[in-house]
Amino acid sequence: MRNKEVVRLLFELSRPGRRAVRWPACDVPECEPPPPEAVREEPLPLPELSELDVVRHYTSLATFNLAVDTHFYPLGSCTMKYNPKRNEKLANLPGLTDLHPYQPQASVQGMLRLLYELQQFLAEISGLPAVSLQPAAGAHGELTALLIAAAYFRKLGEPRCKVLIPDSAHGTNPASAKMAGFEPVEVRSNPQGRIDLEDLAVKLDDKVAVLMITNPNTLGLFETHIVDITRKVHECGGLIYLDGANMNAVLGYVRPGDCGVDMMHFNPHKTFSSPHGGGGPGAGPICVAEKLAPYLPVPVIGRRGEEYFLDDQRPDSIGRVRSFFGNVAVLVRAWCYLRTLGPDGLRGVAEHAVLNANYLLTKLKPILDVPYGERCMHEFVVSAARVKRERGISALDIAKRLIDYGFHPPTVYFPLTVKEALMIEPTETESRETLDAFAQALVKIVAEDSQVLQQAPTTTPVRRPDEVTAARHPVLKWTP
Amino acid sequence: MQEGLWYSDTHEWVRIERSAGEQVATVGISAFAVEQLTDLVYVELPKVGDQVRTGQEFGTVESVKAASSLYSPVTGEVVEVNAKVQDDLDLLARDPYGEGWLIKVKLSQEPDLSRLMDEETYRKRVSSQ
Numbered sequence: 385m386r387n388k389e390v391v392r393l394l395f396e397l398s399r400p401g402r403r404a405v406r407w408p409a410c411d412v413p414e415c416e417p418p419p420p421e422a423v424r425e426e427p428l429p430l431p432e433l434s435e436l437d438v439v440r441h442y443t444s445l446a447t448f449n450l451a452v453d454t455h456f457y458p459l460g461s462c463t464m465k466y467n468p469k470r471n472e473k474l475a476n477l478p479g480l481t482d483l484h485p486y487q488p489q490a491s492v493q494g495m496l497r498l499l500y501e502l503q504q505f506l507a508e509i510s511g512l513p514a515v516s517l518q519p520a521a522g523a524h525g526e527l528t529a530l531l532i533a534a535a536y537f538r539k540l541g542e543p544r545c546k547v548l549i550p551d552s553a554h555g556t557n558p559a560s561a562k563m564a565g566f567e568p569v570e571v572r573s574n575p576q577g578r579i580d581l582e583d584l585a586v587k588l589d590d591k592v593a594v595l596m597i598t599n600p601n602t603l604g605l606f607e608t609h610i611v612d613i614t615r616k617v618h619e620c621g622g623l624i625y626l627d628g629a630n631m632n633a634v635l636g637y638v639r640p641g642d643c644g645v646d647m648m649h650f651n652p653h654k655t656f657s658s659p660h661g662g663g664g665p666g667a668g669p670i671c672v673a674e675k676l677a678p679y680l681p682v683p684v685i686g687r688r689g690e691e692y693f694l695d696d697q698r699p700d701s702i703g704r705v706r707s708f709f710g711n712v713a714v715l716v717r718a719w720c721y722l723r724t725l726g727p728d729g730l731r732g733v734a735e736h737a738v739l740n741a742n743y744l745l746t747k748l749k750p751i752l753d754v755p756y757g758e759r760c761m762h763e764f765v766v767s768a769a770r771v772k773r774e775r776g777i778s779a780l781d782i783a784k785r786l787i788d789y790g791f792h793p794p795t796v797y798f799p800l801t802v803k804e805a806l807m808i809e810p811t812e813t814e815s816r817e818t819l820d821a822f823a824q825a826l827v828k829i830v831a832e833d834s835q836v837l838q839q840a841p842t843t844t845p846v847r848r849p850d851e852v853t854a855a856r857h858p859v860l861k862w863t864p
Numbered sequence: 865m866q867e868g869l870w871y872s873d874t875h876e877w878v879r880i881e882r883s884a885g886e887q888v889a890t891v892g893i894s895a896f897a898v899e900q901l902t903d904l905v906y907v908e909l910p911k912v913g914d915q916v917r918t919g920q921e922f923g924t925v926e927s928v929k930a931a932s933s934l935y936s937p938v939t940g941e942v943v944e945v946n947a948k949v950q951d952d953l954d955l956l957a958r959d960p961y962g963e964g965w966l967i968k969v970k971l972s973q974e975p976d977l978s979r980l981m982d983e984e985t986y987r988k989r990v991s992s993q
Binding site for chain 1: 903
């Protein structure tokens with residue numbers, strides 16, 4: 385049984401005079417009191433608790449988590465892959481954690497070498513030779529690359545204002561385009577779920593700066609016309625940006641640069657097993673073609689003979705996008721992952737990610753509709769539209785009920801091009817037994833009474849948060 | 865759905881009224897659109913005096929599921945904005961063709977009805993989805 389008492393707010397658990405520590409009497413001379421105008425009129429209203437109150441409170445809250453370390457976590461589009469513990473251990477070595485960014489470069493040669501090597505690994509994987517590790521997240525990488533594109537066209541003297549974005553893209557794509565000063569223009573999907581080439585042809589002109597493409601796309605489908613698409617954009621003088629969110633599916637098999645892509649970002653937390661942020665630091669390194677290299681943000685990690693250095697003598701650079709060297713601790717984990725797996729291991733990641741997704745897709749096809757594709761890459765989208773129409777069971781109901789069965793729900797209602805979407809991405813590290821158990825849970829859930837599902841989850845401390853009221857009338861501050 | 869209204873591909877409706885040589889269009893979103901969006905949490909509308917153009921974005925409607933752009937079915941100047949809807953989003957669900965209207969536009973050019981659907985055509989289109 386869970387003790388609901390200990391997870392009430394700390395303010396509610398507070399009792400006057402209760403405390404964790406009783407200070408000994410002061411045995412040093414007291415200093416001058418601060419001037420009266422600097423002293424609070426009332427003491428801070430901090431909760432008063434014993435040490436045990438606090439420990440039980442936080443330990444209990446921690447047990448409510450659904451995490452990849454405790455639960456299958458098939459959150460499509462987010463690649464919640466397992467974070468190997470060796471990466472954590474290595475990234476926490478004091479030689480790496482005790483560095484200071486203001487240290488002389490001669491004294492951080494090891495770290496600079498590691499980052500330089502990571503640049504080279506990413507260049508090799510992407511097929512794009514120039515790399516910046518600076519961006520602090522995937523969307524930041526998008527913005528940085530679009531600023532590079534803007535600088536490139538400015539230098540050419542070409543006023544290009546449009547960025548083409550498929551309707552199945554992540555919402556960050558149009559947001560980044562807008563922030564970089566471009567006008568986002570939507571390109572439709574065809575009935576097969578891929579970019580509609582006719583619509584692309586209509587929208588492609590000499591005002592198009594960049595086409596942003598996600599490949600495989602958010603339906604888990606490979607854009608089979610990628611080479612044709614990049615050629616057409618290049619013929620109009622535009623550039624191609626690849627959203628690297630789904631690189632897990634093609635590692636070691638497809639190099640975006642070889643397909644004509646000019647710029648891309650990686651999400652180390654999706655592809656190279658660094659932890660998902662949870663609000664913490666991320667990283668979104670970008671790789672660009674040779675002709676865009678002069679515009680990369682500074683500093684780039686360079687090498688002269690045996691010496692590694694921060695190169696900020698780059699007159700065409702768009703400038704700094706992040707302090708110091710970027711979020712180094714995340715990048716260290718990515719380096720560890722890459723060095724551990726090597727090229728063959730990385731290909732194995734893509735193979736197993738795609739195999740697991742197709743295995744699960746085949747298992748789920750008899751119970752839920754799959755609007756696009758007989759086969760998928762690393763993820764797939766099923767639709768609950770039919771069960772909603774026939775039995776009143778929505779994608780949200782199914783997702784909530786999965787929590788009762790001990791599974792983290794998949795992504796729901798994305799991409800927007802699929803009704804009642806459930807977007808499932810098992811990742812490469814899951815066993816056949818786990819995939820079978822998940823499929824079995826879904827079989828059971830879809831057969832359950834709709835009223836049971838609409839009440840789900842029943843096993844969590846909070847049932848269904850009132851999202852509507854939370855969004856319309858957010859209460860952001862605790863008041864007694 | 866209601867008669868006398870024209871509907872766009874992107875699920876806005878428009879009612880055009882002529883008086884004293886001027887054409888004023890009332891614009892809203894269809895009951896189908898409101899249903900698809902699910903629970904609305906926010907609507908962003910233009911200001912009185914703003915110019916809107918056919919096919920271009922004039923605002924945003926946000927639900928717990930997604931944020932969607934609103935596209936103008938007509939070209940002209942915004943002469944009135946429904947402040948009541950912004951305070952009470954449920955109006956859109958309760959009365960999408962009446963009290964749930966969004967903006968009124970004084971037309972600066974003839975509306976392009978060939979781009980819009982009548983009630984019958986729109987009904988067929990959404991029932992096939």
